[in-house]
Amino acid sequence: MEASTTRGAANPDPRRLAGFTLRAEVGGERAAIERVRDAVTPLGLPSRRLEALQTAVGEATMNAMEHGSGYDPDKPVEVLVTATETAVSVAITDHGTGVDDRDVELPDIDAKLRGDQSPRGWGLFLVRSLVDDLEETTEGGRHTVTLTMRLEAEEAAS
Amino acid sequence: MTDTTATTFDVRDVEDVGVIDITGDITPASDDALTTAYGKASQDGARAVVLNFTGLDYMNSGGIGLLVQLLVRANRSKHSLKAFGLTDHYRQIFELTRLDEAIGIHEDEAAAVSAANAG
Numbered sequence: 001m002e003a004s005t006t007r008g009a010a011n012p013d014p015r016r017l018a019g020f021t022l023r024a025e026v027g028g029e030r031a032a033i034e035r036v037r038d039a040v041t042p043l044g045l046p047s048r049r050l051e052a053l054q055t056a057v058g059e060a061t062m063n064a065m066e067h068g069s070g071y072d073p074d075k076p077v078e079v080l081v082t083a084t085e086t087a088v089s090v091a092i093t094d095h096g097t098g099v100d101d102r103d104v105e106l107p108d109i110d111a112k113l114r115g116d117q118s119p120r121g122w123g124l125f126l127v128r129s130l131v132d133d134l135e136e137t138t139e140g141g142r143h144t145v146t147l148t149m150r151l152e153a154e155e156a157a158s
Numbered sequence: 159m160t161d162t163t164a165t166t167f168d169v170r171d172v173e174d175v176g177v178i179d180i181t182g183d184i185t186p187a188s189d190d191a192l193t194t195a196y197g198k199a200s201q202d203g204a205r206a207v208v209l210n211f212t213g214l215d216y217m218n219s220g221g222i223g224l225l226v227q228l229l230v231r232a233n234r235s236k237h238s239l240k241a242f243g244l245t246d247h248y249r250q251i252f253e254l255t256r257l258d259e260a261i262g263i264h265e266d267e268a269a270a271v272s273a274a275n276a277g
Contacts, residue, residue: 027185029218051247059219109256112226113233120223122255129254 014082014089021076022061024069024094029061032079032092039081040088043151052130053090053149059123060092060145068094068143086151087132093144098136099124167195175274176204177267181213184221196228200237206274207232210267212243222255229260238262240270 018039022028036057040050061077069075075095082089107125111117128134133148165182176199184192199207232239240262244252252258264270 027187030216048246048250052250055218055247055251062218107255109226109260113229113260115230118223119226119230120220122219122222126219126251126254 014084016080016082017088018081019079021078022065023073024065024071024075024077025073026065026071028065028077029058032061032077033058036079036081036090040083043083043088045088045149045151049149053088053147056127056130056147057090057092059127060090060147063123063127064092064094064096064143064145067099068096070096083151087148088151089146089148091144091146093142095141096143097141098138098143098145165191167191169195169198172208172267172271173275174204175206175208175271176200177208177210177271179210179213182215184214184217184224186220186224188221189224189227192224192228196231200232200235204237206238206240208267208270208274209239209241209261210243211241211245211248214243214245214248217248217251222251222257225257225261229257238274240264240274242266242270 018035020035022031033054037050037054040053045053057079061079064077065071069077072095078093080091080093082091104124105117105121107121108117112119127145127147131147132150135146135148137144137146165184165188166179167188168179168181170177170179178195178199196207229239239260242264243266244263249258249263252261252263262270262273264273
């Protein structure tokens with residue numbers, strides 16, 4: 001998917017806070033959540049927004065490991081955390097090509113309770129709901145999802 | 159939050175209502191244990207089951223899917239689900255997913271059990 005959704009202006013000179021590579025394995029998103037939390041904590045994000053970012057990072061990493069890398073240990077997932085004076089961004093890169101938005105059904109609790117939708121399928125919805133900005137790029141067989149949270153907008157994820 | 163937390167789903171009887179004390183994580187790996195706990199909590203003609211989230215450490219989208227499965231089961235059996243002990247963050251998740259419209263959210267155990275007994 002080449003589409004991107006951008007609601008915030010990107011700073012041209014982001015500061016690198018952390019960068020690491022994770023094996024694509026079930027439960028592997030937990031390490032991403034913890035390491036991003038450690039990297040971002042000094043920025044002083046309000047706890048509500050920090051928890052929202054952590055959950056979004058976990059879901060995006062889980063998607064990358066499951067759908068992008070197929071839980072193949074030879075296809076690790078890379079995570080890069082950067083910050084500007086106004087925002088923090090987490091870029092998660094896998095070995096896939098992304099998912100076309102047209103193939104993603106918007107989860108609806110009523111439809112799920114009726115049995116018209118699978119009980120699952122909440123991940124991307126949560127990611128989009130919890131961060132201020134989500135951008136996706138696909139290039140050279142690599143798919144990157146970049147999540148951005150503004151530092152000053154306390155209620156933006158409410 | 160760590161990935162070594164032992165996850166348990168203990169069932170207690172409180173005023174004839176089955177209360178499931180959730181400790182640790184709710185992820186797809188919790189499926190069998192949560193289903194078993196729900197079976198125990200909903201036996202003996204109980205009309206409602208209460209989920210205690212006070213000890214919840216981590217829940218991902220797969221865990222939310224498990225709660226939806228539980229709701230489907232509860233609806234088929236004419237049971238209702240009540241909950242308490244959610245942090246502000248997981249309350250936000252419940253609101254975003256609209257799980258809060260299907261599972262009654264209460265401030266504490268007494269309120270949840272009272273609501274369960276009221277039908």
